[in-house]
Amino acid sequence: MPAEKRMTHQERSDLSDKLMLAAAVELILEKGTEKTTLKDVGEKAGYSRGLAGYRFGSKAGLFTFVLHALSEYWLRDLQEATRGKTGFDAISAATLKYAEMFERNSDNIKAFYILWFDAISVHDEVKQVIVNIHQRRQKDLTQWILDDASLSHCHDNASKFSAQYNASLNGIAYQALLMPEDVSGLRTLHEDLIQSMKVTLQLTA
CATH class of the missing domain: 1.10.10 (Arc Repressor Mutant, subunit A)
Structure with missing residues (x-):
């Protein structure tokens, strides 16, 4: 043998x-x-x-590891979903991918956002990791807007639009923790966010 x-x-x-x-x-x-x-x-x-x-x-080290590991998994998925896309197309693709993550990896994403909303007030090390993830997400969205020539009228306010989007996405995540059984409702919230961003960016259907 x-x-x-x-x-x-x-x-x-x-x-x-x-x-x-x-x-x-x-x-x-x-x-x-x-x-x-x-x-x-x-x-x-x-x-x-x-x-x-x-x-x-330490527990902060453990939570940092969890946040890094899960965010890297999802970053690869988001990069694949948005490859070759800019502007509203990239925003729409990313938002639908977030919705899919809630549906497909519910335990992982719940644990991620429990850390996001809970540990941020306890561990400075964890808070910095969350800030970095938040800033990276916002930077990506800002760049999608800036890379789209058809959104030139939005370029001066790209970072403001990105902050608004991030706040909405975090709100959806909080709702997911409060009402985890409402999967279809979470999908609707993501789709509504896409439509809201379309209006915000002054696009027509």
Whole structure:
């Protein structure tokens, strides 16, 4: 019988990250951020009690890892959805992708926004991560507007429109946490946001 191939250090590290992320998401949904402990994350992931503490150092480190990991997954999806698009087309594609994320990865996105709305007031390190994600999202949307020559009348106010969009998107996320069973309602809110942005950008159907 051939010897079983041993995983490389990188493969073991990637597997550990995947299991730790899944465990953290499950515990955040089950217990909330305050009662989620590094010990519980390590055990649920199938490792020793101390491994999560060694890996992340603190709860802020754990929450930072979760936010980074989930946002990078979604960033790749958004980049694929908006590739080659600018202006309203990019905004529409991104918004529909956000709606799809709520429908397809509900646990992950719920855990992400629980951290977004909860841990921001407790951990300065986590708050900075959230600020960075927020600013990156707003920067992308501003650039989509600036890259579209047909929206030249909006260029001077591109950052203002982006801030308005971001605020609306965060409001939809908050509604999703309050009423998680209303999946069709969340889709409608995303579609309404698209129409609102169309009006804001002074586009016609």
